[in-house]
Amino acid sequence: MNIIEKILAKASGKKVVHPGEIVEAEIDKAMANDITAPLAVLSFKRMDGKNVWDKEKVILVIDHIAPASSEQSAKMHKLMRDFVEEQSIKYFYDVGRGGVCHQVMVEKHVEPGDVIVGADSHTTTYGALGAFSTGIGSTEMASVWLTGKLWFKIPEAINIIFNGEMTKSVYPKDLILYTIGQLGADGAIYKGVKFSGDTIRNMGVEGRLTLCNMVVEMGGKNGIIEPDEKVYNYLNKQAKDDLRDDEDSEYDKTFEYDASKLEPMVACPSTVDNVKSVSEVEGVKIDQALIGSCTNGRLSDLRIAAEILKNRKVKKGVRALVIPASQDVFKAALNEHLMEIFIDAGVMICNPNCGPCYGGHLGLLAEGEVCISSSNRNFVGRMGSPKADIYLASPATVATSAITGKITQPA
Amino acid sequence: MLEIHGRAVKYGDDVNTDVIIPGKYLTSTDPKELAEHAMEGLDPSFTEKVKDMNIIVAGRNFGCGSSREQAPLALKYSGVKCILAENFARIFFRNAINISLPVLESKGISENVDERDELRVNLSAGVVENLSKKEVLQVTPLPDFLLEILDQGLIEYVKHRRTS
Numbered sequence: 001m002n003i004i005e006k007i008l009a010k011a012s013g014k015k016v017v018h019p020g021e022i023v024e025a026e027i028d029k030a031m032a033n034d035i036t037a038p039l040a041v042l043s044f045k046r047m048d049g050k051n052v053w054d055k056e057k058v059i060l061v062i063d064h065i066a067p068a069s070s071e072q073s074a075k076m077h078k079l080m081r082d083f084v085e086e087q088s089i090k091y092f093y094d095v096g097r098g099g100v101c102h103q104v105m106v107e108k109h110v111e112p113g114d115v116i117v118g119a120d121s122h123t124t125t126y127g128a129l130g131a132f133s134t135g136i137g138s139t140e141m142a143s144v145w146l147t148g149k150l151w152f153k154i155p156e157a158i159n160i161i162f163n164g165e166m167t168k169s170v171y172p173k174d175l176i177l178y179t180i181g182q183l184g185a186d187g188a189i190y191k192g193v194k195f196s197g198d199t200i201r202n203m204g205v206e207g208r209l210t211l212c213n214m215v216v217e218m219g220g221k222n223g224i225i226e227p228d229e230k231v232y233n234y235l236n237k238q239a240k241d242d243l244r245d246d247e248d249s250e251y252d253k254t255f256e257y258d259a260s261k262l263e264p265m266v267a268c269p270s271t272v273d274n275v276k277s278v279s280e281v282e283g284v285k286i287d288q289a290l291i292g293s294c295t296n297g298r299l300s301d302l303r304i305a306a307e308i309l310k311n312r313k314v315k316k317g318v319r320a321l322v323i324p325a326s327q328d329v330f331k332a333a334l335n336e337h338l339m340e341i342f343i344d345a346g347v348m349i350c351n352p353n354c355g356p357c358y359g360g361h362l363g364l365l366a367e368g369e370v371c372i373s374s375s376n377r378n379f380v381g382r383m384g385s386p387k388a389d390i391y392l393a394s395p396a397t398v399a400t401s402a403i404t405g406k407i408t409q410p411a
Numbered sequence: 412m413l414e415i416h417g418r419a420v421k422y423g424d425d426v427n428t429d430v431i432i433p434g435k436y437l438t439s440t441d442p443k444e445l446a447e448h449a450m451e452g453l454d455p456s457f458t459e460k461v462k463d464m465n466i467i468v469a470g471r472n473f474g475c476g477s478s479r480e481q482a483p484l485a486l487k488y489s490g491v492k493c494i495l496a497e498n499f500a501r502i503f504f505r506n507a508i509n510i511s512l513p514v515l516e517s518k519g520i521s522e523n524v525d526e527r528d529e530l531r532v533n534l535s536a537g538v539v540e541n542l543s544k545k546e547v548l549q550v551t552p553l554p555d556f557l558l559e560i561l562d563q564g565l566i567e568y569v570k571h572r573r574t575s
C-alpha cells in the first residue's frame with residue numbers, strides 16, 4: 001500500500017485497502033470555520049444531534065471574517081460561540097486566539113497518520129505533515145460531529161516528483177503553480193497527490209505546507225508527503241506509525257520535474273491553472289499586493305517579504321497588505337522585528353484572518369483594479385469586484401512587485 | 412425524485428463555487444436568500460433562465476473551489492433539478508448529494524446536448540434521454556448508498572441510521 005492507503009486502512013480497521021474501495025474511517029479531528037460551522041450547527045440540530053461524538057476532536061475557528069465586519073457575520077459568530085458553550089467544545093479559536101484555520105491546525109493539532117476532515121477545501125494542507133486530510137461540506141461535518149466517522153473512496157494516487165535545486169528566486173509556491181499549470185484545474189480530480197523527490201526532501205516544512213495547500217486547485221482529494229525528521233522536529237513529536245510507501249505501492253501516474261529549471265511563476269486571471277512565468281507578464285501594473293493566507297502567510301513567507309522590503313518603499317499608488325496567518329506567526333514576526341520593516345515600507349499590517357483572500361473584507365478590489373497575491377485562488381469576483389484581476393505568486397514576487405508597482409520578478 | 416424531466420441550461424468547464432455563490436453572500440444561511448444570487452458571478456440572467464431550463468449541463472470539474480455547501484444550496488433553491496457534467500469537483504459532488512440535489516457524471520454530455528434541449532434523466536439507471544434529439548445517453552449511475560442519501564438527504568439518512 002502507499003501512505004494514503006495505509007492511513008485509511010488503519011482508520012477503517014482493515015489490513016489492506018485498494019483504490020476504488022469505499023471505507024468508513026474513524027475521524028481523528030474535525031475542523032470547521034465561521035463560514036461553514038454555522039450551517040453545520042443548523043444541520044446538527046436538524047439531525048436531532050444532542051452531543052458531539054468527542055468534544056476534544058471538534059475544532060472550531062473564527063477566521064474568515066475576524067473580527068466580525070457586519071451584524072450578519074457577528075450573528076454567525078454568536079451561533080458558533082453558543083454551540084461551543086453548549087457542547088463544551090475544548091478547542092475553539094475565537095477572535096484574537098488563533099488565526100487562519102489551517103495554520104491553527106498545523107500549529108496545534110495535526111499529527112502524522114491522522115485522518116482529518118475540515119469544512120474547508122484547503123484542509124489538504126496537513127498532508128505536508130503526513131496526515132490524510134481533506135475538505136467536506138457543512139452537513140457532512142454535522143454527521144461527523146455526531147458519529148465520528150465518514151465514508152471515503154480510496155483514491156487512486158499520483159506521484160509528483162521534483163528533483164534538483166531551486167534557483168534563488170524560485171520558491172515552493174512557484175513549484176505548485178507550475179504543477180497546476182501542467183496538470184490543469186481538473187488534472188488530479190478525485191486523486192491523492194503525493195510529492196516526493198530530493199527537492200521536497202530538502203524543502204522546509206512550511207514550503208511543503210504550501211504545496212499540499214494548493215493540491216485542491218487541481219482537483220486533488222488530498223496532498224501528502226512522507227513525514228521525515230524535519231516534520232517530527234517541526235511538530236516536536238516522535239514518529240509512531242510506519243508512514244512510508246511500501247516498496248510495491250502503486251501510483252496511477254507519475255510526473256517528474258526538474259526544479260532547477262523552473263522560473264518564478266504566476267497564475268493569471270481568472271483560473272489557477274492559467275500559469276505563466278513571471279517574465280512573461282512582467283510589467284502588468286498593480287493596485288494591491290497581498291501577502292497572507294493559509295498558502296503563504298507563515299513566518300518563513302513574512303521573512304522573505306521583509307528581506308525584500310527592508311529599507312525600501314511600497315510604490316506610491318499601491319496598497320500593500322501583510323496578514324500573518326496566525327497570532328503565533330504575528331508574535332514571531334514581531335519578535336524578529338519584521339513588522340517594523342513592513343511599517344517603514346508603507347505596508348498595512350492586518351490582524352490574522354482570511355481577509356480579502358475569499359472576498360470577505362479588509363482589502364477588496366474595485367472594478368478594473370489588479371491585485372498580486374500570495375493566496376491560492378484568482379477566480380472571477382474572488383476578491384471583490386468581478387471585474388478586478390488577481391494574479392497569484394510567491395511572497396517574493398508579491399513583495400518585489402509592491403516596490404515597483406508592476407509585476408516584477410524577484411532578484 | 413428518481414426521474415427528472417426538464418430543459419437544459421448549458422455552461423462550460425471549471426464552473427467554480429465562487430461564481431456559483433460569491434464569498435460576500437456567505438454570511439447568510441438562508442437558502443432562499445442564497446438562491447437569489449445563484450451563478451451571479453458567471454451568468455446574471457441565471458435566475459431567470461432556470462425558471463424554464465432547470466437541468467444544468469456542464470463540462471469538466473463542475474463546482475471546483477471551496478467547500479461551501481452554500482453553492483449547491485443556492486442552485487437547488489433557485490430551482491435547479493439536476494446537474495449533468497463531465498465530472499465534478501469532489502466536495503461539490505458530495506455536498507450536492509447530501510442536500511438532495513441530483514448530480515450525475517455524464518461523459519459526452521456537453522457534445523450531445525444543446526441549450527433548451529428537453530431531457531429526461533433516470534438517476535438509478537444512469538440514463539439521460541434527450542427528447543429533443545431523440546437520443547439516449549448512458550452515464551455513470553450513482554451507487555445504491557448514495558442514491559439512498561440523495562433520496563432522503565444526509566440529515567434524514569443520519570437520523571434513520573442512528574435510530575434503526
Ligand code: SF4
Nearest residue numbers: 100293294354357358
Ligand atoms: S486564507 Fe483564504 S483559502 Fe485559506 S482558509 Fe482563508 S479564505 Fe480559505
